Amino acid sequence: MSEAMRDAGVTGVPELCRRAGINPSLVSRWEHHERQPGNRALRKLAPVLNVSVRKLLVEAGHFSEHEMLGGEDALSEILASPKLTDRQKLALLSEWRKQERERELRFSDTVERMLAWAGRSEESRQSP
Template sequence: MRELRIRAGYETLGELHRASGVTVATLSRIESGVQIPSPKTLNRLAPFLKVSVEDLLAAAGYLPEKEEDPNEAAARTIEAAISDDPELLEFWQELVKRDDLQLLFKQVKPLTPKSIKKIIKVIKAIEDAEATED
């Protein structure tokens, strides 16, 4: 829960307590793994942590966790591999919206970040060449 708290903008447990009303002691026990939060507590925390109640209930073991969409996982892997290159990242963010490339995601085998970066560069070079031909 610590990662969710920080991502939501609460640097300290006290800040989250003041916003949500859940005691610092309870928040501390939840973050340290000493206490499993009740569904009522999760319901109070969800809007402040900027996640759905269902996601928190699943993470706490009250509901089965949702299966991750393989396309979303592949897209995150690709973004991580090219995150150090703003031009490629911007190109990728436009490319990922294209319906004609959705099949590509399903066919790609696991690749190294270096290989992913090379492939995106090749796709960009092809797109750039086609744009100059038009």
């Protein structure tokens, strides 16, 4: 969150809380992993931080990035956002590409393991 605060020109948690109308003790609980931010709080934070609610939902762990930002829709949303600076768009696109590569590698690895298991299973059925 500190990077988003810096990018949005928010100097600290007290200013963030004041601008978003959020209790500072709530943010402290988030920072100490005692609670996760709820949807209402995230909707208040998003405009202050100049990020989408979707991004905050992913960062808060409510949804995976794959669930929230899949395929070409993610690229379109990032590029079309009037609230993001070019720098923020480039950073999000870079992260999106990285996540896509990692997802493809995990999928490929899973397919290889399934094929290997299926091959072993087929051999065991054929041997007397």
